[in-house]
Amino acid sequence: MNYLKQLYYHSYFLAIELCRQPMYVVSSILFPSMFFWFFGIPNAKTPDAIIFLTYSFSCFSVLSVVLFQFSVGISQEKETSWYFYLRSLPSYRGIILGSRIISGFIFSSFAVAGVLCTAFIFSDLKLADIDWVLFLIRIFAGAIPFALLGICLGQWVGSKTILPVANLVYLVLSFAGGLWMPPSALPTAVQKISPYLPTRMYGELMWSVASKIPTESRYVYGLGIYAAIFLFLSIWLIKREEQISFS
Amino acid sequence: MVIEVKNLKKNYAAKVILNDLSFSVAAGSIVAFLGPNGAGKSTTLKILMGLKKADQGHCKILGELNHNNFVKSQIGYTSQELSFPPHLKIFEILNFVSTHFLQPLPVDQLLNRFDLVKIKNNKAGDLSGGEQRRLGLASALIGRPKILILDEPTTGLDVESRQILWDEFRSFKKSGGSILLSTHDLNEASLVADQVVVLDEGQLLAQGSIAEIKSCVDYKKVCFEVQNELKTEHTQDADLFVKNLVLNKIEFKNIHIFDSTLEEAFLKMRKKK
Numbered sequence: 341m342n343y344l345k346q347l348y349y350h351s352y353f354l355a356i357e358l359c360r361q362p363m364y365v366v367s368s369i370l371f372p373s374m375f376f377w378f379f380g381i382p383n384a385k386t387p388d389a390i391i392f393l394t395y396s397f398s399c400f401s402v403l404s405v406v407l408f409q410f411s412v413g414i415s416q417e418k419e420t421s422w423y424f425y426l427r428s429l430p431s432y433r434g435i436i437l438g439s440r441i442i443s444g445f446i447f448s449s450f451a452v453a454g455v456l457c458t459a460f461i462f463s464d465l466k467l468a469d470i471d472w473v474l475f476l477i478r479i480f481a482g483a484i485p486f487a488l489l490g491i492c493l494g495q496w497v498g499s500k501t502i503l504p505v506a507n508l509v510y511l512v513l514s515f516a517g518g519l520w521m522p523p524s525a526l527p528t529a530v531q532k533i534s535p536y537l538p539t540r541m542y543g544e545l546m547w548s549v550a551s552k553i554p555t556e557s558r559y560v561y562g563l564g565i566y567a568a569i570f571l572f573l574s575i576w577l578i579k580r581e582e583q584i585s586f587s
Numbered sequence: 588m589v590i591e592v593k594n595l596k597k598n599y600a601a602k603v604i605l606n607d608l609s610f611s612v613a614a615g616s617i618v619a620f621l622g623p624n625g626a627g628k629s630t631t632l633k634i635l636m637g638l639k640k641a642d643q644g645h646c647k648i649l650g651e652l653n654h655n656n657f658v659k660s661q662i663g664y665t666s667q668e669l670s671f672p673p674h675l676k677i678f679e680i681l682n683f684v685s686t687h688f689l690q691p692l693p694v695d696q697l698l699n700r701f702d703l704v705k706i707k708n709n710k711a712g713d714l715s716g717g718e719q720r721r722l723g724l725a726s727a728l729i730g731r732p733k734i735l736i737l738d739e740p741t742t743g744l745d746v747e748s749r750q751i752l753w754d755e756f757r758s759f760k761k762s763g764g765s766i767l768l769s770t771h772d773l774n775e776a777s778l779v780a781d782q783v784v785v786l787d788e789g790q791l792l793a794q795g796s797i798a799e800i801k802s803c804v805d806y807k808k809v810c811f812e813v814q815n816e817l818k819t820e821h822t823q824d825a826d827l828f829v830k831n832l833v834l835n836k837i838e839f840k841n842i843h844i845f846d847s848t849l850e851e852a853f854l855k856m857r858k859k860k
Contacts, residue, residue, distance in 0.1 A: 353679065360675075360710075420670050424633075428636045428662075430659040587640045
């Protein structure tokens with residue numbers, strides 16, 4: 341069995357497992373679209389505002405999938421005997437994490453599609469209003485630091501406390517990063533820290549596509565630095581976890 | 588030997604889990620790994636599966652020291668605490684496990700063999716303990732392994748489910764496979780195993796055939812009724828004991844002579860230690 345085939349099967353069965361959990365589907369995929377429908381669309385009075393909010397809530401939807409799928413998924417998985425059983429099977433290193441990345445990508449796509457469909461149905465947004473190539477590249481590339489943050493949380497926090505911790509990180513980062521409302525509408529104190537948060541940088545990456553202006557390099561570098569920090573931390577935490585669980 | 592364990596040592600913090608443990612499993616045999624809770628059985632099996640590292644010593648499986656994919660493909664394993672993804676169906680779990688092997692057994696065949704056909708569409712989260720154990724063993728067998736390493740595979744099962752698993756162990760052995768199964772059920776060990784490895788507090792107490800282990804108890808149990816009262820005596824020479832009853836004109840009835848049991852041997856070994 342080659343690596344790609346095994347990766348495909350692991351991803352396929354993980355996706356089936358997740359699809360059959362209504363709470364997961366509702367909270368990760370439907371919740372951002374509903375939130376957008378209830379709170380985003382009524383505030384979008386101009387064509388620019390609807391594009392801006394659609395991009396913001398697309399970021400919010402991807403954040404919801406990657407953060408929860410990696411943090412909660414990894415934290416709960418590593419404490420099950422099924423995980424140890426998988427490790428006893430003839431397989432390749434990294435295949436379990438690899439399948440999580442693929443299913444994260446698939447579910448993120450559904451979540452973004454939900455936000456876009458909501459925008460197309462309930463506002464005047466047209467397909468042609470979106471720069472699809474840049475939108476798709478940036479929405480997924482910009483999510484990498486959050487996937488890595490999810491891995492860090494999943495490796496670090498135990499299964500009993502991961503849900504409140506992940507929720508706290510998710511809600512605070514989404515709000516303070518300006519994904520629910522324009523950064524200029526945030527409270528003054530939050531406005532001061534907002535530019536340093538990865539969610540704000542992610543939002544800026546997308547809003548510059550919406551406004552058709554170049555992205556300020558500090559946001560691109562900022563996201564890169566966050567990605568590097570979370571990558572370093574996740575490698576360290578994975579090794580630490582391996583040391584604890586398998587020694 | 589298909590499994591060779593040599594001078595295995597393992598500590599958790601200051602607690603000694605395994606202390607210089609050595610034993611082996613011959614090809615085509617069933618070896619019961621016996622010991623009370625906390626004896627170090629599960630830790631040993633996890634080390635054999637590459638899920639834990641030994642502090643000292645080594646174990647060879649099919650002559651290999653490393654847990655590479657070839658070795659893993661030759662072993663079927665079930666852990667003590669079985670948990671399958673609760674939302675996957677039985678046939679999906681078997682299909683998934685089968686994708687790890689080059690020539691897996693057909694899933695339908697395993698569903699039939701383990702009486703899982705009727706519930707193949709049930710989700711793993713809805714299975715009873717017995718069904719989970721049967722699914723566990725079916726998963727362990729799907730890759731056509733040469734060795735089965737089973738951690739308390741029949742714990743908590745009803746008699747019928749146990750019988751199904753015991754029959755499977757015997758037929759696996761008949762087909763040339765070897766089994767190392769941990770248990771603290773002495774009856775199970777004496778019913779299915781050819782060899783017994785007795786472990787206590789991480790130390791090997793004995794390894795040998797059931798008869799060899801039992802032979803460390805050098806008495807027999809004689810049960811009989813005298814004046815409607817049930818009596819039990821332990822004696823090294825049962826024939827002489829009965830002869831004396833007759834010579835002394837003691838009126839007895841319903842006399843039964845029992846060989847020593849594995850349980851008695853086990854308890855004696857622990858006392859000696």
